[in-house]
Amino acid sequence: MPKDHGIGASSKRREDVRFLTGRGRYTDDINLPGQAHACFVRSQVAHGRLNGVNTADAAAMPGVIRIFTAADFEGVGGLPCGWQVTDRHGAPMQEPGHPVLATGKVRHVGDPIALVVAETYDQARDAAEAVVVDIEELEPVLDMKAALADGAPKVHDDLTSNLCYDWGFVEENREAVNKAFEAAHHVTTLDLVNQRLIPNAMEPRVAIGDYNFATDDSTLYTTSQNPHVIRLLMGAFVLGIPEHKLRVVAPDVGGGFGSKIFHYAEEAAVTFAARQLRRPVKWTCTRSESFITDAQGRDHVTKIELALDAEGHFQALRTETYANMGAYLSTFAPSIPTWLHGTLMAGNYKTPLIYVNVKAVFTNTVPVDAYRGAGRPEATFQLERVIDKAAREIGMDPVELRRKNFITQFPYATPVAVEYDTGDYNATMDKLLEIADVAGFEARLAESKARGKLRGLGVNCYIEACGIAPSHLVGQLGARAGLYESATVRVNATGGLVVMTGSHSHGQGHETTFAQVVADMIGLPENMVEIVHGDTANTPMGMGTYGSRSLAVGGSAMVKATNKIIAKARKIAAHLMEASPDDIELKDGRFTVAGTDKSVAWGDVTLAAYVPHNYPLEDLEPGLEETAFYDPNNFTYPAGAYACEVEVDPETGRVTVERFAAADDFGNVVNPMIVDGQVHGGIAQGIGQALLESAAYDEYGQLLTGSYMDYAMPRADDVPFYTVDHSCQTPCTHNPLGVKGCGEAGAIGSPPAVVNAVVDALQRAGHTGVTHIDMPLTPSRVWAAMQG
Amino acid sequence: MTKVTMTVNGKAVSGEVEGRTLLSQFLRDGLGLTGTHVGCDTSQCGACVVHVNGQDVKSCTTLALECEGAEVRTIEGMANPDGSLSVIQQAFQDHHGLQCGFCTPGMVMTASALLAQNPTPSEAEIRHYLEGNICRCTGYHNIVKAIMAASGQDVSHLGSDAIAAE
Numbered sequence: 001m002p003k004d005h006g007i008g009a010s011s012k013r014r015e016d017v018r019f020l021t022g023r024g025r026y027t028d029d030i031n032l033p034g035q036a037h038a039c040f041v042r043s044q045v046a047h048g049r050l051n052g053v054n055t056a057d058a059a060a061m062p063g064v065i066r067i068f069t070a071a072d073f074e075g076v077g078g079l080p081c082g083w084q085v086t087d088r089h090g091a092p093m094q095e096p097g098h099p100v101l102a103t104g105k106v107r108h109v110g111d112p113i114a115l116v117v118a119e120t121y122d123q124a125r126d127a128a129e130a131v132v133v134d135i136e137e138l139e140p141v142l143d144m145k146a147a148l149a150d151g152a153p154k155v156h157d158d159l160t161s162n163l164c165y166d167w168g169f170v171e172e173n174r175e176a177v178n179k180a181f182e183a184a185h186h187v188t189t190l191d192l193v194n195q196r197l198i199p200n201a202m203e204p205r206v207a208i209g210d211y212n213f214a215t216d217d218s219t220l221y222t223t224s225q226n227p228h229v230i231r232l233l234m235g236a237f238v239l240g241i242p243e244h245k246l247r248v249v250a251p252d253v254g255g256g257f258g259s260k261i262f263h264y265a266e267e268a269a270v271t272f273a274a275r276q277l278r279r280p281v282k283w284t285c286t287r288s289e290s291f292i293t294d295a296q297g298r299d300h301v302t303k304i305e306l307a308l309d310a311e312g313h314f315q316a317l318r319t320e321t322y323a324n325m326g327a328y329l330s331t332f333a334p335s336i337p338t339w340l341h342g343t344l345m346a347g348n349y350k351t352p353l354i355y356v357n358v359k360a361v362f363t364n365t366v367p368v369d370a371y372r373g374a375g376r377p378e379a380t381f382q383l384e385r386v387i388d389k390a391a392r393e394i395g396m397d398p399v400e401l402r403r404k405n406f407i408t409q410f411p412y413a414t415p416v417a418v419e420y421d422t423g424d425y426n427a428t429m430d431k432l433l434e435i436a437d438v439a440g441f442e443a444r445l446a447e448s449k450a451r452g453k454l455r456g457l458g459v460n461c462y463i464e465a466c467g468i469a470p471s472h473l474v475g476q477l478g479a480r481a482g483l484y485e486s487a488t489v490r491v492n493a494t495g496g497l498v499v500m501t502g503s504h505s506h507g508q509g510h511e512t513t514f515a516q517v518v519a520d521m522i523g524l525p526e527n528m529v530e531i532v533h534g535d536t537a538n539t540p541m542g543m544g545t546y547g548s549r550s551l552a553v554g555g556s557a558m559v560k561a562t563n564k565i566i567a568k569a570r571k572i573a574a575h576l577m578e579a580s581p582d583d584i585e586l587k588d589g590r591f592t593v594a595g596t597d598k599s600v601a602w603g604d605v606t607l608a609a610y611v612p613h614n615y616p617l618e619d620l621e622p623g624l625e626e627t628a629f630y631d632p633n634n635f636t637y638p639a640g641a642y643a644c645e646v647e648v649d650p651e652t653g654r655v656t657v658e659r660f661a662a663a664d665d666f667g668n669v670v671n672p673m674i675v676d677g678q679v680h681g682g683i684a685q686g687i688g689q690a691l692l693e694s695a696a697y698d699e700y701g702q703l704l705t706g707s708y709m710d711y712a713m714p715r716a717d718d719v720p721f722y723t724v725d726h727s728c729q730t731p732c733t734h735n736p737l738g739v740k741g742c743g744e745a746g747a748i749g750s751p752p753a754v755v756n757a758v759v760d761a762l763q764r765a766g767h768t769g770v771t772h773i774d775m776p777l778t779p780s781r782v783w784a785a786m787q788g
Numbered sequence: 789m790t791k792v793t794m795t796v797n798g799k800a801v802s803g804e805v806e807g808r809t810l811l812s813q814f815l816r817d818g819l820g821l822t823g824t825h826v827g828c829d830t831s832q833c834g835a836c837v838v839h840v841n842g843q844d845v846k847s848c849t850t851l852a853l854e855c856e857g858a859e860v861r862t863i864e865g866m867a868n869p870d871g872s873l874s875v876i877q878q879a880f881q882d883h884h885g886l887q888c889g890f891c892t893p894g895m896v897m898t899a900s901a902l903l904a905q906n907p908t909p910s911e912a913e914i915r916h917y918l919e920g921n922i923c924r925c926t927g928y929h930n931i932v933k934a935i936m937a938a939s940g941q942d943v944s945h946l947g948s949d950a951i952a953a954e
Contacts, residue, residue: 012881013881013884013886015889016880016886016889017873019886019889020866020877020881020886020889020892020896021863021867022823022824022862022863022864022866022893023823024889026822026825028822028825028826029822031817122806200924201890201924202827202835202890202923202924202925204826204827252889253888254889254890254891255887255888255890257924287827287828287829287830288829288830509887673884676947677884677887677926677929680928680929681925681927682927683927684926684927685924685927707829708830708832708833708922709830709832714927714928715915715922715928716914716915716918716919716921716928716931717912719928721911721929721932721933722927722929722947723947724947
């Protein structure tokens, strides 16, 4: 019988009523009295020397209040990078400056040059078009390998080359791995591209700067996944505003997928302009603008090699990846192809020797940073593709080859520096084969054939590292931040609770699930718990939401704070009932003295805490409010197995996803309905990557896929109903809820399933030379592959 | 500036607009009806869908002046007269057909227009009709399911549903 409330129940989302009735409050819905409007003048070329900006005509246009150029930002800091990677020779990465407005050079189409502020948005936009920019065009560098050639134009003149870093992991294993390859019975090699994607949260970014000159308080309203991080980065590194004089508010946010983690130039620019003008300044990104300014994702070019013995045991794995950083280092960019990618290369398998080499490269393109999965989809894709290829080469069933190499003993220390606490990869594979009805595949294949269609089945596994992250560990790895989370639980006199969390919800439903957890712990109805997030003024310092960390890290902080509340409430109850706190039991929101019929209600205790007439004032402070910070001991390791069935039209190469199944182990689950939804969304993004999406630049560095007319977002008729299951649960051993995180799994596990399925379909149809097709698997690519 | 008059969610409204003012701008900035969202500038994403004289249209590519005298309905006017969620809205909540909520107003308005034309659409018909509405969160599974449920179809085979809490 499914639970009807608390942990494990599919409680309906309390967020939904406001979203379904048009009463959400997104950043663009906010309009402040006296507000001015901003429009940015942006580079229309990918690379050029910026010789001058003439604002005279524009400044005289109707409604224009002021036009800011880089000269106005002298004394303002650049946008900081939050992670320093050390290269394989022990040297720090090359770290270029990142000014708020371009100075000296423009480095990608969309690089901001000037900020026009006017009374209305239309006036600002009209004036922006009248700003004259003198740019001497330079040859752009776009291809990563060409960017590293001798004599290539440099994106940053003050760096020695376009190489950000050359990272080796684990460097000490390099020779041992090479030797294992020399001795291997069989080596499978695969060259592949994990193409650049554009995150495309449906809400474009918005930033509103506000300034009260009488109190010297600044406020930024922004579409962010982590308002405290923005406050710290912008306040301390860019504008020099102390945190107590700067408030950052991220209200309802319309999706993030990583792209709203980062501190963007526009946030600093409008906050700065508001201080200068002493009035609010609002900027709303157009979708066209977001295509050339939101940090993009993936963009890896990889060669992967897998060494196997005669029985199919994996002996060693070696990869060489070129990772595109774009024109500047976005906030967490250096960590994505390294620590969030190299550490996942063991996958679900006991490969004893692994070496990962990553060369990060600057190019004249939009910066690249975390996008749903962030490094882990790139690791999973290459690993699960090379295993499929190896299975074909050695004539073994791909599922059997995987099972043969599964890690089965836990905890398991991988050769790439992480220790998996729990998992059961055979269980998720068994569950997958059942829910995907793999046994029925042959019949469906025959039915497709009868209609003249090819059919293929792709199966793969994935593992990810979530619950980011133990601060002491990431500090050693170059993070310039801690990655704990926080919660304050405030109990009111009449018994209701307000939980203020450092996590941020932008679609994940925290207001519902977090309330389920706290209500369950005390035994109260969920509607007695309110969740507050997204405003630095009323939440404790927190690191925000990304990397599937909210419940594992933020939820753990909330559990810690709630346990403190319960401990204190138990003492108050003991006093009220003249018993020992050790004898007090809490059940269904009622305190009882064990073995007696004496009890007090939750509300009696909370009232006593705030009206302490009968209260142990000598031992306890009045009030009932506790804060906790939680810093995890380890990452969490969700894992699972995915299966995709496709049909391919042999005439056109068009691929349709006919069936998709996902068996995930997320550990314990608080709200199964929400977890299903997270997986669904991830799968669609993965199918989008596999079949549809690609950020394409032309030879001049112009983004060809700069709107929804050219960038193929998955639509309702591109995807099927999915079959998802998370009944295989090996709870996390090191957080109090035993949860692992579910936000990214779908996007990590699904691309290889789709590509494996298409290759399978082509192989079954006799196209035995087709061992790989690069994503997206458009009809033309698949058709070309079938022509040999 | 020109005066425009229309009925929005049953109420007569008027305002001064420029020739270039879009219906979405008039609703959001002129009337403060911020439930209608703008997610793109090429008329592709569908977050801005409203009903004009009963027809689902993209308000980001409709001029406010074109709606002179029209009956306009937005997401703010979709609930039942007593304020409770309408059948479609309730189905979206029951079947978790929304996550971040940004595309949701357009999805609800589009779904409502579909059901007015086709009271029991098939899965394929729903997916085809939603072609002009992009959602990045849900993978469409629960949106399609919610619309099927709102039309009275059995969706119990399509995965977990909300259990009424409290």
